[in-house]
Amino acid sequence: MNLIAAVDQNWAIGKDGDQLCYIPADLKRFQALTTGHAVILGRKTLATFPGGRPLKNRANLILSRNPDFAPEGARVFHDLDSLCSAAPADAFVIGGESVYRALLPCCDRAFITKIDKSWPADAYFPDLDADPAWTVTEEGDWQEHEGLRFRYVTYERVT
Numbered sequence: 001m002n003l004i005a006a007v008d009q010n011w012a013i014g015k016d017g018d019q020l021c022y023i024p025a026d027l028k029r030f031q032a033l034t035t036g037h038a039v040i041l042g043r044k045t046l047a048t049f050p051g052g053r054p055l056k057n058r059a060n061l062i063l064s065r066n067p068d069f070a071p072e073g074a075r076v077f078h079d080l081d082s083l084c085s086a087a088p089a090d091a092f093v094i095g096g097e098s099v100y101r102a103l104l105p106c107c108d109r110a111f112i113t114k115i116d117k118s119w120p121a122d123a124y125f126p127d128l129d130a131d132p133a134w135t136v137t138e139e140g141d142w143q144e145h146e147g148l149r150f151r152y153v154t155y156e157r158v159t
Contacts, residue, residue, distance in 0.1 A: 001040070001106050003093035004030060005125050006113040006150075012121030013029045013097065022112035023145045029152065030094075033111060034058055040083065042099040044067055061087055063099055097123040108157045110134065116142070116149035119135055128155045 005013055006026055014020060038059040046052060053073065054060035060074035069070055069076055077083035080102055087100055092111075093103045104126055112128065128134040138154035 001087060001091050001093060001103065002033075002111065003104070003107045004033060004102060004110045004111040005095065005100065006115060007125050008115050009118040010121070011125045011135065012119060012123065012128045013095065013100075013125045013146055014123035015119065017044060020121060021115065021117075021148065023113070023115075023148065023150055024148065025143065025145060028114045029111075029113070031145070034092045036095070038088050040087060040091055040093045040103065042096050045095045046071060046074070046098070059144045063092070063102070097125070100125055109122065110155040112153045112155060114153050116151075132156055 004025070006019065007013055008020055012020060016077075028133060034055070035057045038061055039055055040063065043064040043066065046054065049055065052071070054071060060148070061083060062069070062071065062074045062076045062133045063080070064076055065078060067078060075086070084106055093100060093107060110128060110159065134155045135158050136153055137156045140152040142149050142151045
């Protein structure tokens with residue numbers, strides 16, 4: 001499986017249930033990479049989408065402990081084993097924090113947008129730079145949006 005995330009300098013990904021910032025080029029990249037693939041996310045991440053609805057043109061696989069949670073247009077799983085059995089190998093884990101942490105061991109590639117700033121945050125992604133199980137395989141040039149520098153970094157699991 002793959003995962004995709006935008007992180008700040010401290011590997012923070014969110015605050016109060018939302019992303020730290022929105023960069024149009026990064027949103028387009030997210031759409032380009034994930035369209036046509038299954039996406040795996042938690043209930044709280046789904047709630048941040050417009051109208052709280054699943055993403056279009058993707059199979060939405062939701063991990064939730066709530067047995068009554070049943071959003072239209074998505075498949076809900078209540079445990080990791082059943083989710084991992086149903087998820088295709090080219091699926092993208094898209095958050096939030098607890099879903100990233102739970103599924104990181106199942107992933108082989110990580111598409112990370114590194115943002116050259118730090119924010120107050122309450123949700124973090126594991127620091128792949130400090131994890132010997134991961135190596136950088138591609139690092140894009142720095143780009144800028146409204147004074148905010150960012151770049152795309154691809155990591156792969158060391159085999």
